[in-house]
Amino acid sequence: MREVITMTLKAQKRAKILEMVKNKKIKQKDAAIILGICRRQLIRIFKEYLSKGDEALNHKLIGKPGNHRISSDIKEKIMQIVRNNYKGFKPTFIAEKLYEEHHIKIGASTLRLWMMETGLWKKIRKTAKHRTRRPRKEHFGEMIQMDGSIHDWFGTGKEVCLMNMVDDATGTSYGLFDTGETTQVALQCLFDWIMKYGIPYSIYCDYKSLFYTKREATIEEQLAGKLPLTKFGEVCHRLGIEMIYAHSPQAKGLERWNGIHQDRLIAEMKLKNIKDIDSANRFLKEYYWEKNNRKFSKKPLSDEDFHIALMPDQDLRNYVCYTAECKVYRDYTIKFSKRIYQIEKKQPIAIKPGDNVILKTWLDGSIHIFKKNIELNFFEIDDYGRRVSA
Incomplete structure (x- = not known):
């Protein structure tokens, strides 16, 4: 049996962005925004990348416990201080007071997660406001919208689900049918997408249970400092795909695409007398998506592809x-x-x-x-x- 080599996909992603900076295809400030780091950190990493190449991007503590991981005992002591002194206050304010009054330095985002885990803080729902159209991303693979559409697709009176993926920059689409919005069909769509295009930078989805879980973290997850994930979320985490959650179906913009498919795809399948999931999926793979993408996909604003290609020694089946x-x-x-x-x-x-x-x-x-x-x-x-x- 051959060894399965685990690669740091985060490092691959950084290498791709830094190579674009090196070739002057994007600016350093834009690269910093894409990677979610400050300009100063980007400059430091870029200098190391120029001198050492890909080796500079491999973290020296891969496979080892993080030096900055906070122990569960310390975490509990901090939360006890919060419960006794700052209950009802906002996380950012509490983080400042912990540093000023107790000489404890902790990030507001980390504290917010801990407070949410213990029920001391809840996300504040803002009142509905006027929506403006979100500008599409510039790069193919930068963000993939993903959602399931439940509908009587076969005209038999029985509803099934079309799990649909749409690239935000180009409108390139792919999807498969299943009995419902199952983890299996979502993972199969992601697997097929990666085999054809590569690993996308991020996936834009909603707060459905397939993509997002409200369950409390297990003891093992708490000790490891991990947030609870769905099965789909675990796969995205392994692949280094960022998951972005939309606060409304309208925010994703997939309703327009679902409407197009409910018009065109239903008509196409009716003409071919397709009435079952297996036949429909063969039709999608062999005919529909190629035709649909030729007609509706657009040229991205930037020619740079943000997908990460699989390495020769990476077996995608062990990730998805x-x-x-x-x-x-x-x-x-x-x-x-x-x-x-x-x-x-x-x-x-x-x-x-x-x-x-x-x-x-x-x-x-x-x-x-x-x-x-x-x-x-x-x-x-x-x-x-x-x-x-x-």
């Missing part, structure tokens, strides 16, 4: 998948989702009972088990220890 952490039992088995997997004796890496491994379920349903990014040899068994035929 479902993952779970499992423990190896004394009999060298792994149990997951009411199924049992037997770890074979011969392995490319040492394995012993008690080890934690990562079980990945690819979009095709196949199971793959890894330790330290190295795939293990295994087979499935039943409750009696008999090998299950594939």
Whole structure:
């Protein structure tokens, strides 16, 4: 089994932007805005990039705990001070007071997240206001709008979902049908998009449960300083894709595209007597999207493509998948989702009972088990220890 090399996709993204600065295709101030860093930090990183190349972008603490990670004990002490002294005040103000009165320096954004986790702060909903049309992005791949449209697409009286992706700069579209707004169809759309165009810089979606979760962070997530994510959000995080949430359906602008598809796509499928999801998806892949993009896509304002290409040693199936952490039992088995997997004796890496491994379920349903990014040899068994035929 070959090793799966985990790359820092954040570094790849930075390299692409810095290369554009180097070639004078974008200005340093614009690059800083795109990367979400200050101008001074951009200049420092750019100088290192010019002298060391891609090596300068690989963080020296990759795979190690962050030096600045705040322990759960310290976090609890800070939150106790907030509860006792500053309940009802805004996070920015509290952060200032923590520094002035208690000599505790903490970012307002970090404090805001902690306060939201403990119910001490809620997002303030602003009153409705006049909306102006948002200017489209300048670069292909800079932002992909994504949403599901529930409709009686086949004219059978039964509603299904068209999961639709639209590039904000060009209007280039792609999508697939499913029974509903499922994680599976969203991941399959993202997988197909990346295989064709590359990894997009960001995805613009709404606060639906597919993309956003309101659940509280688990103890493990809290200790690791991680925010709770949906399965789709986990995949985007692995790929380095920024998720941007729209506060209204109108903000995304996908309603116009859904209207176009409800007119044109329904008519096209009716002419071909397409009445089921499998036939419709074949039609979309083989005919509809190519025709639709030729007709409706526009030339971007900038010729620079913001998609990140996959490296030759990157297997996209190991990124766009479902993952779970499992423990190896004394009999060298792994149990997951009411199924049992037997770890074979011969392995490319040492394995012993008690080890934690990562079980990945690819979009095709196949199971793959890894330790330290190295795939293990295994087979499935039943409750009696008999090998299950594939």
